[in-house]
Amino acid sequence: CGYQLRGSYHIPPALQQLQLRLNTSSNLAMPLRNTLIQSGIDLDEGNYALEIVSEELNKQTTSTDSRAKAAEYTLYYQVEYQLKSIDNKTVLPVKRLLLRRSYQYDTTAIVGKGAEEELLIRELYQDAAHQIVQQLRAFNTDTRAP
Amino acid sequence: ETVNYQRLGWLTQAEIGKLPLEQQPVYPKVCQGAWITPIASTVKAPTPDSTPVEALAAWVYYNPEGESKLNGNVRISQQGRLIEADNAELSQGQNTGKFKGNILLAEPGVVMTGEQADIDLQSDIARLERAEFVATFLNAHGRADQIQRDSQGIVTIAAGEYSTCEPNDRVWYFSAHDLSLNPTTGRGTVKRATLHVQDIPVIYVPYFNFPIDGRRMSGLLVPRFGTTNDGGFDFAQPIYWNIAPNYDATFTPRILSRRGLMAESEFRYLTATWGEGEVNGAFLPSDKLYEDLDRKRATWRHRYRPANWQLSSNVNYVSDGAYFTDLGTDLVQSNTTHQERSADFSYWGKYWTGLVRVQGYQTIDPLLQDIDKPYARLPQLLVTAQLPNSSPIQTHLLSELTHFQRSITDNSGAEVNGLRWRIEPELSYDLHKPWGFVTPKLGFKQLAYRLDGDMHNTSHINATHFSIDTGLVFERPAKSFTQTLEPRLFYVFSPYHEQNDLPNFDTASTTFSFAQLFRASRFSGGDRVDDANQISLGLTSRRIDNEDGSERLRISLGEVFYFRDRKVQLNSSDPIATASTSGLAGEINAQFNASWSGSADALWTADGNTSQFGLQLHYLPNTYERLFNLGYSFRREVQALNQKALRQTSLSFIQPLSLHWQMLGLWQYDLLNKETPDSLLGVTYDACCWQVSFYRRQFLADVDNTSAAERKRSAFFIELKLKGLAGLSSGVNDLLANRVFGYQLIKPDTKNNSRF
Numbered sequence: 087c088g089y090q091l092r093g094s095y096h097i098p099p100a101l102q103q104l105q106l107r108l109n110t111s112s113n114l115a116m117p118l119r120n121t122l123i124q125s126g127i128d129l130d131e132g133n134y135a136l137e138i139v140s141e142e143l144n145k146q147t148t149s150t151d152s153r154a155k156a157a158e159y160t161l162y163y164q165v166e167y168q169l170k171s172i173d174n175k176t177v178l179p180v181k182r183l184l185l186r187r188s189y190q191y192d193t194t195a196i197v198g199k200g201a202e203e204e205l206l207i208r209e210l211y212q213d214a215a216h217q218i219v220q221q222l223r224a225f226n227t228d229t230r231a232p
Numbered sequence: 233e234t235v236n237y238q239r240l241g242w243l244t245q246a247e248i249g250k251l252p253l254e255q256q257p258v259y260p261k262v263c264q265g266a267w268i269t270p271i272a273s274t275v276k277a278p279t280p281d282s283t284p285v286e287a288l289a290a291w292v293y294y295n296p297e298g299e300s301k302l303n304g305n306v307r308i309s310q311q312g313r314l315i316e317a318d319n320a321e322l323s324q325g326q327n328t329g330k331f332k333g334n335i336l337l338a339e340p341g342v343v344m345t346g347e348q349a350d351i352d353l354q355s356d357i358a359r360l361e362r363a364e365f366v367a368t369f370l371n372a373h374g375r376a377d378q379i380q381r382d383s384q385g386i387v388t389i390a391a392g393e394y395s396t397c398e399p400n401d402r403v404w405y406f407s408a409h410d411l412s413l414n415p416t417t418g419r420g421t422v423k424r425a426t427l428h429v430q431d432i433p434v435i436y437v438p439y440f441n442f443p444i445d446g447r448r449m450s451g452l453l454v455p456r457f458g459t460t461n462d463g464g465f466d467f468a469q470p471i472y473w474n475i476a477p478n479y480d481a482t483f484t485p486r487i488l489s490r491r492g493l494m495a496e497s498e499f500r501y502l503t504a505t506w507g508e509g510e511v512n513g514a515f516l517p518s519d520k521l522y523e524d525l526d527r528k529r530a531t532w533r534h535r536y537r538p539a540n541w542q543l544s545s546n547v548n549y550v551s552d553g554a555y556f557t558d559l560g561t562d563l564v565q566s567n568t569t570h571q572e573r574s575a576d577f578s579y580w581g582k583y584w585t586g587l588v589r590v591q592g593y594q595t596i597d598p599l600l601q602d603i604d605k606p607y608a609r610l611p612q613l614l615v616t617a618q619l620p621n622s623s624p625i626q627t628h629l630l631s632e633l634t635h636f637q638r639s640i641t642d643n644s645g646a647e648v649n650g651l652r653w654r655i656e657p658e659l660s661y662d663l664h665k666p667w668g669f670v671t672p673k674l675g676f677k678q679l680a681y682r683l684d685g686d687m688h689n690t691s692h693i694n695a696t697h698f699s700i701d702t703g704l705v706f707e708r709p710a711k712s713f714t715q716t717l718e719p720r721l722f723y724v725f726s727p728y729h730e731q732n733d734l735p736n737f738d739t740a741s742t743t744f745s746f747a748q749l750f751r752a753s754r755f756s757g758g759d760r761v762d763d764a765n766q767i768s769l770g771l772t773s774r775r776i777d778n779e780d781g782s783e784r785l786r787i788s789l790g791e792v793f794y795f796r797d798r799k800v801q802l803n804s805s806d807p808i809a810t811a812s813t814s815g816l817a818g819e820i821n822a823q824f825n826a827s828w829s830g831s832a833d834a835l836w837t838a839d840g841n842t843s844q845f846g847l848q849l850h851y852l853p854n855t856y857e858r859l860f861n862l863g864y865s866f867r868r869e870v871q872a873l874n875q876k877a878l879r880q881t882s883l884s885f886i887q888p889l890s891l892h893w894q895m896l897g898l899w900q901y902d903l904l905n906k907e908t909p910d911s912l913l914g915v916t917y918d919a920c921c922w923q924v925s926f927y928r929r930q931f932l933a934d935v936d937n938t939s940a941a942e943r944k945r946s947a948f949f950i951e952l953k954l955k956g957l958a959g960l961s962s963g964v965n966d967l968l969a970n971r972v973f974g975y976q977l978i979k980p981d982t983k984n985n986s987r988f
Contacts, residue, residue: 089706089717091667111537111912124664146970147567147879149865150909153901154557154934155597157878158568159863162973181780186831188846189743190867190875193569193597194604198740200758209747217783224781 093126096223102219103132104222109186112141114165114211121215124151127222132172137223139166140179160188161203162207163210169225178225183217185210235375237399239336240343240366241268242373263890263920264398267368270314273341277312285310285353286687289320298324306331308353308604313595315351325409328352335360341368344379355383369415369958370444371921372396374405388412394422395923396956404429404922404954413444419451420444442957450474453482454961462521463558468496478502489628491519494559507536507543510708516559525550526560527916537891541579546572551868553596557933557945560963567934569597570606583630584617597934603645607636624662631655632758636737648735650683653692653759668704675699675752677761681734691733695761697726699752713784718772720790722750728763728796732804739802741874744835746770746819750789760802786821802874813838828854843868843875852974859974860885879903884972892918896927898971907932910971914949914964925951 104127108115122129142164148157155191155193163185169178187206236279240854244265259266285705290304300312300322304916318333336346337358341553342605346363357506364375365387376392384698388410389606393404409424417888420595426433441451468486484496494516502508512531518524528551550556558567560864574591601786605936612634619627630652640647660673680692691789703720738759749768753760759892770790791812815837823829828851835844851860863886869877884898898912927949934943949962968975 089715090474092705092710092716094666094708096666104960110669146973148863148882149878150567150900150902151876151878152905152930153599154567154909155569157876181782186848187747188833192740192874193600195606195740195874196570196593197606197738198755201738202742203754205742205751210435220783221781224776224778 095219097125097127098223098225101127101134101222101225103130105129105132105135106134108138111209113139114138114140114214117208117211118215118218119124121212121219125219127135134177135172136168136218137168137170138181139168141165143210145203156191158188158190159203160186161206161210161212162186163207165214165218169222176193180190181221185212185213185217190224236345236362237373239345240364240373240399242266242366242399243268243271245845247601256959260920264401267343267366267371267373268368269341269368270336271340272337273368275312275340277340295647312340313910315349321825322662327354331389341364356385357381359385362485370396372956373399374411376411383417384414385708386412386414395921396954397919399778401920402431403919406957415444418444431475440958444956448572452902456486456947456962457689457960458962461741461945463491468494478504488516491521492559507534509534509545513988514559519558522552522554522558525552529555529559538647538873540581545573545575547574549594550573551938553598554933555596569600569813570595571693583619584615587612587614589614591606601644602638602640602642603830605638607638608651609738610637611635612879618755625663626658626660626662628660629656634737636735645937648683649685650735652737652758653680653682654678666700666705670700672700672844673698673752677845679734679761683735693729693731693734695726695729696722697752697762697764699724701750709778712778714776714778715773716772716776716908718774720768720770720772720775722768722770724752724762724764724766726762726764728799729761731800741802744814744817744875745833746788746790746817749817752913753766754798755802763796763798763800766792767795768792782823783821784823789816789818791816805872811838815843821952824838827851837870839869842866843870848973850973852977856978858885858887858979859972861973877904882971884968886972886975886978889915894918896968898968900971910965912967921955923951923953925949925964927951927962929964929967 104122106119106122106129108118110164116151119129126143143164146160147156148160151157164182166180166182168180171177187210189199189202191207242265248266254488255369257266257268260873262371263864266931267788285307285308287308288300289302291302293301302320302322304318306315306317306320308320314336315331316334316336320329322329324413329351330482331351333347335346335349336343337346337349337351337360337678341524342365344360344365345726346360348361349358351358353695356879358381360379362377363379364373365379366373367821372394374389374394374444376389376393376988378390380388380390382790389408389412392408392411393405393407394411395402397403397405405428406422406425407428409421411420411422411425413420418441419441421439422437425440427435427436427437440851443451450473453472455470456468458466465485468484472486473481479499481500482498486494486496486843488494494514496514497509498512500510510533512529514529516527518781519527528549530549532545532547534543534545550571567746571594574589574593579586590610591612592610593604593606614632615629617629624956627905635651635771637649638647654677656675656677658673658675660671677695677697679695682690687804699722702811703718706717708715708717736759738756739759741753742754742756748754749770753762755762768790772786773787774783776782794814797808797810800921801808815835815902818834820832822831830847830849832847833844834842834846837843845864846866847864849862861882863882865878865880867875869875879899880902886894886896888894894916896914896916897907901908906932910928910929910931912927916923916925928945928946929949930946932943933945949964951960951962951964953959965979
């Protein structure tokens with residue numbers, strides 16, 4: 087039916103060496119670094135830099151129970167990134183990624199629910215890292231030469 | 233007396249439209265035009281003596297020894313400065329000048345016109361008689377008998393008028409005996425002023441000061457106003473005190489007509505040696521609607537983060553459970569049940585992180601029994617370690633020692649306190665290839681307790697578990713997108729250990745979802761060791777846009793097949809889970825186009841019933857003018873998952889009705905209880921120099937022991953803005969930011985002010 091096993095990560099040759107610019111205290115740093123390395127990208131040098139422009143994690147109350155207490159929370163993680171050439175010119179304009187995860191809240195088990203929230207936040211970072219690398223695959227140096 | 237606004241640089245929309253695109257100014261659509269000054273506000277003006285001066289006139293008499301005279305179309309210009317007049321007399325040395333007739337004085341973003349002027353060309357001191365002025369950074373214009381500027385750049389306007397409206401449609405203006413704008417402090421002050429609305433004097437103010445840029449300056453902040461069906465009128469006037477560059481405070485007297493006088497305050501600090509933080513407090517003595525009891529609130533947050541460690545605190549106190557519903561200013565916290573008090577010390581090493589934490593909670597929900605309250609961790613010591621991943625062999629270690637404490641005084645259960653120790657080393661082999669991955673993992677868990685009071689009451693479990701997570705990635709490239717097919721298999725084996733007598737200090741059931749299929753534990757927290765012999769099968773398909781690599785659609789479906797009953801439960805009284813499958817869990821994420829996105833998740837039990845269903849639909853075009861959100865949540869009561877029944881819809885929208893009118897709404901509806909927990913409707917009228925919003929909110933408060941009628945609260949808010957001058961606010965923005973997806977993208981100015 088036309089499906090075949092993926093033969094390579096399809097990372098454009100220009101990006102196989104890439105600098106990563108983000109705040110090292112960001113929780114995205116570790117999952118993004120690992121995902122880039124797993125995709126065969128060398129993070130030491132290169133002619134391009136992946137820059138994380140902004141990150142924001144928000145929590146919204148999406149349902150309340152009959153006593154108007156929170157029954158469900160949704161976490162929204164928004165990350166903006168861009169690709170720059172080594173001389174600091176933007177070669178891929180700022181892109182925004184927005185991811186969400188919901189969880190059911192239980193006012194009688196708030197510490198355990200806090201642990202679940204931490205778990206979901208880790209999964210959000212992992213998912214964001216995966217999607218950023220996926221978008222790097224579409225980068226075309228021919229049409230977007232620095 | 234008519235003012236020549238064309239000369240001051242006013243261009244109507246039609247005139248702006250005729251300009252070349254790159255010369256068109258950016259201005260609000262609700263304005264009928266914009267000011268364009270001869271020198272754009274972006275031009276940098278160097279100090280007067282550092283650039284050459286060019287003087288032109290029809291007739292020039294130049295006398296290097298005495299006064300020089302210039303007559304007819306005088307034009308003296310310099311980078312960032314321009315003077316035009318009919319006639320000019322320059323002093324010896326050409327440092328000062330007297331100008332007469334059709335004077336125009338321009339600087340970056342500023343224009344003044346007048347009949348007579350004395351100007352010191354060296355120091356920029358100037359005095360204009362019978363003058364008009366425009367300042368584009370304020371979008372303001374006005375006129376005065378006299379405008380004076382001193383060497384510090386402070387502009388004083390005597391007997392003048394000031395407005396940020398369009399000149400041909402001045403909805404409001406201030407006439408003041410004395411108005412001064414100080415660019416050094418970023419503050420404007422007005423003395424003996426009268427506010428005119430449609431030329432009718434409305435308010436007389438002896439003294440008033442207002443911000444002319446975004447700087448932090450001591451003074452009055454925008455007051456807050458609202459009215460509620462229980463508390464009556466609610467008015468608060470924040471007073472900001474900019475103590476030092478690294479300290480500031482806000483003091484807010486507040487009147488609630490039916491409750492009493494209240495004081496709120498905030499103090500923020502930033503130190504060079506021990507971090508930054510803020511302290512908040514609020515006090516309402518003897519609330520007339522609350523049995524004359526005092527109502528209080530306090531918070532203290534502190535962060536200190538040197539290179540690789542952090543010290544932080546988060547301490548919150550509130551006097552009673554109804555405080556946030558009755559007196560909360562952000563309208564958001566009313567659905568919280570606890571107030572945290574914690575202090576953390578964290579350390580990040582190269583391969584390990586450490587955490588020492590003391591944490592407790594104030595439970596403010598009076599209906600929660602002691603047995604349902606959270607344990608305090610006094611203290612928690614947590615170490616996690618991970619070796620670098622240069623090879624596929626991965627190691628991970630978690631170890632924790634915590635003392636848990638909770639007192640029970642209402643006979644809702646037995647009081648169990650004590651120490652818990654756990655250590656969880658894991659070894660895995662992480663093989664990633666473009667076509668898939670395989671991760672076998674071997675883990676060991678030791679869980680031990682020493683409970684208080686009984687030295688013999690120690691118990692421990694040593695457990696080994698094994699899991700293998702593997703997946704393949706198939707691709708089918710097409711012209712504009714690539715479709716993937718990603719089957720995934722997760723097997724986990726963990727033998728049963730009797731845990732009926734173990735306490736539950738910090739553990740909860742995780743929400744069941746597609747993601748949960750591939751997690752090794754069904755609990756979050758540390759008190760339970762899963763008994764598992766199960767296989768999860770999942771299939772994910774993504775549609776990836778070839779143009780930019782973005783994920784347009786993701787569909788996932790999967791199920792757990794259990795090969796044994798799950799005897800381990802949170803409470804020993806909970807029934808054993810005997811189902812042989814989890815039922816199907818599915819998830820859809822879609823980005824239909826640049827504006828529309830949506831997601832859905834569902835869970836069907838083995839007997840074919842839908843036990844969970846959620847749907848979210850978002851419309852957010854990137855013009856950021858309107859939005860529409862729709863949500864639906866359905867949950868059947870499932871005891872095994874500790875899941876309570878729920879059926880709710882939510883709807884929110886922001887919709888411009890015309891150029892000036894905008895409507896905004898939020899409606900949450902509970903289909904099970906057939907009531908509206910929260911609803912809000914608002915309209916905004918936005919004009920060039922003013923804006924007014926009306927909001928009506930109806931919501932259910934949680935007040936124990938009250939009748940259903942008293943749960944129904946309603947509030948009315950007015951927000952008013954005289955742009956560039958003053959306004960009246962409410963807490964509505966915080967509520968909407970918390971409840972409406974995309975709200976902060978449409979109203980970025982509502983984001984919390986950046987700290988320092």
